[in-house]
Amino acid sequence: MPVLHQPRDLDEACTLLAELDDPMVYGGGTAIQILLKQGLLFAENLVDLSFVPGLTAIEATATGIRVGAMTPLRRMETDAQVAGVVPLAAATYGHVANPRVRNTASVGGNIAHGDYRLDPPTALLALDAQVELRSAHGQRRVPVRDFFVDFQLTAVEHGELITAIEIPAQPAGSASSYVKLSSLGENDWPSASAAALLVTEAGRRTLRLGIGALAPIPQFVSVDVSGHDLETTVEAAKAAADPLIDPIPDVRGSVTYKRRLGLVAVEDAVRRAWKDQDDD
């Protein structure tokens, strides 16, 4: 069994991560406990962030919001500020697992988990969020669009922890939607998912798509849809998404099935975002 450490501030946490053998950050622990039960966790030391102050705040910034890494996922779904500033993020976080897991799992642990099927990264990609990292050597920021490096591999380096995620506000007049399609049960991991954000800025219309569960890492693509109507936007979205889809076959579907479902998710997300914009 790994040894549990409970640092009382960020500096102590960073020192522990720098000095311990095989350390692992313990966020909400929902993924770590399952790996422990499955005998698949090989860390020797767990560094629990739950007693580190200052990691659970949701604050307004000049450009959007900053969310502390230990903020429970459920607050992203229920917090009025999140729903107002980044409605796409609020909707997407609300689709993770079930309310109990969302009450316990953390925003930092979710993205650090690095699973290709996670719901929240799709929205964070479309919204162009930044991940704030800290280690004994200092602080740095990584765009979410560079954060997922390879299958189960993220930009978090040895000795680093995530302190916050910064999400730029959804532009005025934008419209968005998240679609999650699960094949095993209503509340299961997705077989395919898509977050669509339609933005109109300086006369240009852009569709930003985050795609989940359809390739070894979550994918992002941006399409210029200026002058398009709904049907040509849908076609442009599917054409842009298709080359990014590289499914991993498993109990939730074959390659062929997930490829088809992926394009359905993209189409549904675009149509719902379009409707969202008409309703405003």
Added chain:
Amino acid sequence: MRMLNLTVNGRVHDVPVDDNELLLDVLRTKVGCTSVREGCGVGACGACTVLVDGRSVSSCLALAVRHDGAEIVTADGLPGDDAVVEAFVECGAMQCGYCIPGFVLMTHELLAENPQPDAEQIAAHLEGNICRCGTYPEICAAVTSAAARGARL
């Protein structure tokens, strides 16, 4: 081992726990709350649900030592005339009963946040709980009935 201070159903308990012990095991074996049950063990069924400071948690994934000083509610600690429990009984919302403590606590959390949920909101809050006996229609009716009674913890 260290001492953990837990308030469970209004009673204070000081219990010795190991760093890696799960809240599920501590509540069952050291506090005696056997309504907290293990099903899947991985957060997916809700049999082990408890309310920690009012919020639902899968105790099968929760480290006990992170809950020092917490206020915990388990289904066996609910008052005899709890409106949610009465609604479940009157609606016949159980067969073997294994899953029901979890459903009852999820219902309390839902009604505390949203006293008059519609069918879709009920399903969205309870969809992470599994009933192997398939009592879902009766459970949904019981939640609606509990809301009509103005259930409050």
